[in-house]
Amino acid sequence: MDIKIRKLQPDESNSYRELRLQCLKNYPMHFTSNYLDEQAKEKLFFQTNIEQSNPNNFVIGAFLKNTLVGISGFNRYDRTKIEHKGRIIQAYVNPDYQGQQIGFNLIKSTIDEAFKINDIEQIEIDVITSNTNAEKLYKKIGFTEYGIQKNFMKVNDAYYDHKMMMLFKNQYKT
Known part of the structure; x- marks a missing residue:
């Protein structure tokens, strides 16, 4: 399978939207955003950033031919005191393509x-603790845990804990 991994271009914001909504619909317990809330929005968070080619807020995509099958977003903090860091959010691979190192390559490409970006020194990533496959992947790449929020998210009557992880530039192995 010939998967190409690259930053999304301005004309691909709608492809991003479709895949983002798919992940929220398929895995509501893995993301804090709600499918119905996001579907109702004219533009999702990253759509405008993709369309404007924002270097501080971007999405890396995995493509099979011209079909977007995976995404990983980066969001740089915009406050002066914390602009030395950012976070990887919305990482997702279509279930038909999971288990083929696409997620690993997406996250690595996002980190790279x-x-x-000038002055980025650390990257955060979060994972719902029940998402053990994602957590293993993040650890394999070099992220380390720095905290857990109990009952972080509630879906119906079930609570989910949230693990926070960090990767420092000076410790990252490319």
């Missing part, structure tokens, strides 16, 4: 692109 983020560390090219």
